[in-house]
Amino acid sequence: MKVLMSGNEAIARGMYEAGIRFAAAYPGTPSTEILEEFAKYDGVYAEWSPNEKVALEVAIGAALAGEKAVAVMKHVGVNVAADPLFTVSYTGINGALVIISADDPSLHSSQNEQDNRNYAKFAKIPMLEPADAQEAKEFIKLAFTISEKFDTPVFLRSTTRVSHSKSVVSLEEPIPYIDKTAITYNTTKYVMVPANARIRRVAVEKRTLALKTFANSFPENKLEINNPDVGIITAGMPYNYAKDVFPDYSYLKLGMVYPLPEKLIREFAAKVKKIYVIEELDQFLEEQIKAMGISVIGKEIFPYTNEFDPGIIQNAINNQNKATDLPVKSIPPRPPNLCPGCPHRGLFYTLNKLKLFVTGDIGCYTLSFMKPLEGLHSCICMGASIGMAHGMSKALKEKGKGKIVGVIGDSTFIHSGITPLLNMAYNKSNAVIIICDNSTTAMTGMQEHPATGYTLLGEKTKQLDLKVLVSALGIDNIRVVDPYDLKNTRAVIKEELAKDGPSVVISQRPCVLFKRAKLKAQKPLQVDPEKCTGCKVCLGLGCPPISWKKMEKKEGSKREGVSVIDENLCNGCGLCLQVCKFEAIK
Amino acid sequence: MKHRVSNTKLHSKVYRGGKKEATQSYSTIRRGADDAGNKGRRRKAAWLKDPMNVIITGVGGQGNVLASRVLAGMLVNAGFYVTIGETFGMSQRGGSVMSHLRISQKSIMSPQIPLGQADIIIALEPVEALRVLIKYGNPKVAVLANSRVVYPIGVITGELNYPSLNEIKNVLQKTAARSWLIDATEAAVALGNPVLSNVVIIGALAAVNLLPIDRKAFVKEIAKNMAADKQKNNLAAFAAGFQLIQ
Numbered sequence: 001m002k003v004l005m006s007g008n009e010a011i012a013r014g015m016y017e018a019g020i021r022f023a024a025a026y027p028g029t030p031s032t033e034i035l036e037e038f039a040k041y042d043g044v045y046a047e048w049s050p051n052e053k054v055a056l057e058v059a060i061g062a063a064l065a066g067e068k069a070v071a072v073m074k075h076v077g078v079n080v081a082a083d084p085l086f087t088v089s090y091t092g093i094n095g096a097l098v099i100i101s102a103d104d105p106s107l108h109s110s111q112n113e114q115d116n117r118n119y120a121k122f123a124k125i126p127m128l129e130p131a132d133a134q135e136a137k138e139f140i141k142l143a144f145t146i147s148e149k150f151d152t153p154v155f156l157r158s159t160t161r162v163s164h165s166k167s168v169v170s171l172e173e174p175i176p177y178i179d180k181t182a183i184t185y186n187t188t189k190y191v192m193v194p195a196n197a198r199i200r201r202v203a204v205e206k207r208t209l210a211l212k213t214f215a216n217s218f219p220e221n222k223l224e225i226n227n228p229d230v231g232i233i234t235a236g237m238p239y240n241y242a243k244d245v246f247p248d249y250s251y252l253k254l255g256m257v258y259p260l261p262e263k264l265i266r267e268f269a270a271k272v273k274k275i276y277v278i279e280e281l282d283q284f285l286e287e288q289i290k291a292m293g294i295s296v297i298g299k300e301i302f303p304y305t306n307e308f309d310p311g312i313i314q315n316a317i318n319n320q321n322k323a324t325d326l327p328v329k330s331i332p333p334r335p336p337n338l339c340p341g342c343p344h345r346g347l348f349y350t351l352n353k354l355k356l357f358v359t360g361d362i363g364c365y366t367l368s369f370m371k372p373l374e375g376l377h378s379c380i381c382m383g384a385s386i387g388m389a390h391g392m393s394k395a396l397k398e399k400g401k402g403k404i405v406g407v408i409g410d411s412t413f414i415h416s417g418i419t420p421l422l423n424m425a426y427n428k429s430n431a432v433i434i435i436c437d438n439s440t441t442a443m444t445g446m447q448e449h450p451a452t453g454y455t456l457l458g459e460k461t462k463q464l465d466l467k468v469l470v471s472a473l474g475i476d477n478i479r480v481v482d483p484y485d486l487k488n489t490r491a492v493i494k495e496e497l498a499k500d501g502p503s504v505v506i507s508q509r510p511c512v513l514f515k516r517a518k519l520k521a522q523k524p525l526q527v528d529p530e531k532c533t534g535c536k537v538c539l540g541l542g543c544p545p546i547s548w549k550k551m552e553k554k555e556g557s558k559r560e561g562v563s564v565i566d567e568n569l570c571n572g573c574g575l576c577l578q579v580c581k582f583e584a585i586k
Numbered sequence: 587m588k589h590r591v592s593n594t595k596l597h598s599k600v601y602r603g604g605k606k607e608a609t610q611s612y613s614t615i616r617r618g619a620d621d622a623g624n625k626g627r628r629r630k631a632a633w634l635k636d637p638m639n640v641i642i643t644g645v646g647g648q649g650n651v652l653a654s655r656v657l658a659g660m661l662v663n664a665g666f667y668v669t670i671g672e673t674f675g676m677s678q679r680g681g682s683v684m685s686h687l688r689i690s691q692k693s694i695m696s697p698q699i700p701l702g703q704a705d706i707i708i709a710l711e712p713v714e715a716l717r718v719l720i721k722y723g724n725p726k727v728a729v730l731a732n733s734r735v736v737y738p739i740g741v742i743t744g745e746l747n748y749p750s751l752n753e754i755k756n757v758l759q760k761t762a763a764r765s766w767l768i769d770a771t772e773a774a775v776a777l778g779n780p781v782l783s784n785v786v787i788i789g790a791l792a793a794v795n796l797l798p799i800d801r802k803a804f805v806k807e808i809a810k811n812m813a814a815d816k817q818k819n820n821l822a823a824f825a826a827g828f829q830l831i832q
Binding site: 004030108109132160161164165166167168237240241243244245309310311314331332333334335336337338339364367370371372536539540542543544546547548568569 | 645646647655658659662667668669670671672673679680681682694695696697698699700701702703713714716717720736737738739740741742743744745746747748749771775780
């Protein structure tokens with residue numbers, strides 16, 4: 001049967017077809033749908049772990065028990081999981097273990113553009129890279145075969161374009177699940193104290209050598225000899241782009257990007273006159289191929305940054321720079337924005353008015369750094385807001401008193417905000433931390449987490465009480481506010497900033513898009529054009545339905561226009577009503 | 587594994603043929619649609635270019651992704667190879683969004699349409715039509731756009747200007763081979779929900795006769811995974827869109 005599937009759906013399907021029943025992940029674009037889709041199959045165990053490190057450790061545990069397990073994460077998630085990653089490479093696995101890294105060339109939804117192929121080389125773990133949904137389904141199966149055969153964790157690398165593109169996939173009958181789990185002891189292999197780890201270190205080198213040999217005969221490293229004048233070495237999605245524009249050239253398409261098949265690459269080099277290495281981001285393949293003494297053309301003509309498309313490859317090889325200027329006037333850019341009725345809006349409006357330095361974190365609220373809210377001033381990684389707020393406040397001493405606030409979402413706080421908050425209590429911090437609790441993992445599309453009270457499989461579970469947790473970490477000043485109430489939110493934050501010692505304010509209101517919260521949209525608001533003085537204060541909320549309409553000046557009036565609210569977009573949250581001093585909004 | 591090899595060979599053969607056909611036959615499509623428009627009757631669009639490159643664009647939250655999936659679903663049901671390239675995530679939140687559909691009778695294409703090579707641009711918001719037209723347009727492109735504006739944040743705060751509808755119309759007329767600007771949102775609001783404007787546009791797309799889709803194909807596609815009560819509304823939206831072109 002053939003169906004239209006995204007790369008992520010195909011990976012989940014491939015896992016199921018291969019008899020895999022165990023997976024753990026933390027959501028992160030573009031990887032999220034892999035586990036969401038996998039969780040829908042019968043008889044699987046799938047969990048959202050609090051972060052990627054935990055997800056990988058859960059998968060390692062399952063593999064140690066003899067299970068075939070998967071850990072799924074976005075590229076920066078591998079940074080979080082790097083600690084267990086480097087050592088599980090030494091121990092190897094008992095069942096089978098695959099780590100899926102979904103990279104994000106072009107930074108569609110990420111804070112950086114790191115190329116996780118480097119992790120494969122760094123941690124000495126083989127890596128497969130599919131080029132489309134069909135391959136994604138096949139390669140996840142091959143990854144498990146390699147994991148079992150070589151006693152190694154295996155990476156499957158996807159990119160946004162592979163994960164989120166849909167194409168036709170052939171479905172196959174799933175092989176039945178076989179339970180091979182059991183408790184077995186092998187301490188010299190799994191207890192990584194120096195004496196044991198030194199022995200495993202050597203085993204890893206031997207394994208890499210064996211994998212290098214295997215790579216030469218790995219059927220997904222494919223030679224296509226067509227026109228012998230030009231050869232292209234590539235992997236993953238760029239292969240499709242290159243085939244679109246240069247169908248007649250010769251290709252070496254690498255299904256395994258680490259370790260490289262040296263013999264096969266030499267064979268290819270001997271058959272073609274000139275070689276281009278086409279790869280997005282780092283010159284990962286190019287460097288290794290050049291180190292073999294083979295002359296190739298790579299990053300001297302192809303871009304280092306952003307994802308490719310067929311045009312980029314064509315222009316680079318043909319040395320063309322097509323300027324595409326049509327007679328169109330400047331078009332206003334449209335960056336993403338907080339939704340109408342978003343609970344974050346009121347909070348960040350308030351933070352801006354209080355003239356603070358706000359260390360931010362990863363989530364929808366990061367968008368409030370933009371005009372007009374401008375209520376957030378840094379964003380590095382998951383959890384960084386808290387450690388940074390503490391560090392800034394310590395460094396600034398008296399200058400920072402009452403000025404430093406760290407802001408973090410509920411899911412992000414659970415991911416990696418707990419330890420830095422403990423640190424604030426322990427090291428006598430003076431900063432205020434605000435947890436934006438919207439009752440879900442909103443940015444990636446409403447995933448469950450420990451404080452939602454539900455698991456990925458839809459079961460009710462123990463619900464984390466954020467207040468109790470924060471208190472247990474040693475924070476004495478804990479306040480809860482509703483960010484729709486601007487006056488109280490402002491007053492509470494001011495009070496907490498004035499106190500000595502750390503405070504936590506929980507800004508609590510469910511995401512407006514969160515269906516389970518069953519929020520009823522209020523009646524859309526309207527501007528009374530008679531009462532509106534055109535002061536533009538409401539525009540400072542940056543709310544999508546509110547805009548400004550120019551009017552002709554009446555005699556004796558300073559008014560140049562009025563605000564208008566698009567009733568199709570307004571959900572009646574009432575923030576604009578609170579900021580209007582002229583009672584012009586009803 | 588074998589699958590890929592044969593697929594690849596097919597791919598390279600197909601491409602050369604497909605490209606050549608493209609330049610010759612596009613005018614035929616246009617004539618066909620014009621004729622149909624003048625007579626007020628539709629005939630099934632002939633499949634004359636391979637692949638057809640379609641971009642659906644809009645503002646996050648307008649139902650861009652759903653529109654692309656419904657359209658792709660109809661074409662897959664009709665036996666076409668369809669590749670959809672889309673990005674979602676952060677851009678969902680009121681930012682510009684874009685789906686690339688590549689439709690072929692013969693093989694799978696890469697999910698990104700090369701710059702300057704869109705055949706049809708469908709826009710749920712007028713300025714988004716221009717944004718895509720600049721990058722992917724060419725003298726042969728057809729544009730179907732919703733005329734209802736959604737202001738970007740920079741315009742709301744008064745820092746940037748939004749072009750007037752007349753300016754947008756002029757640009758479309760100058761740069762696209764054919765264009766339609768319709769108030770899909772008004773039609774959707776008349777049906778009780780502005781969210782339906784994406785389906786109104788799909789109805790209009792069926793009416794302009796550039797792709798082999800019709801009401802029957804739409805009914806079949808939405809029957810697959812939509813609740814019965816929702817189907818009714820969506821069908822009304824489809825019909826309303828079709829009417830807008832009549």
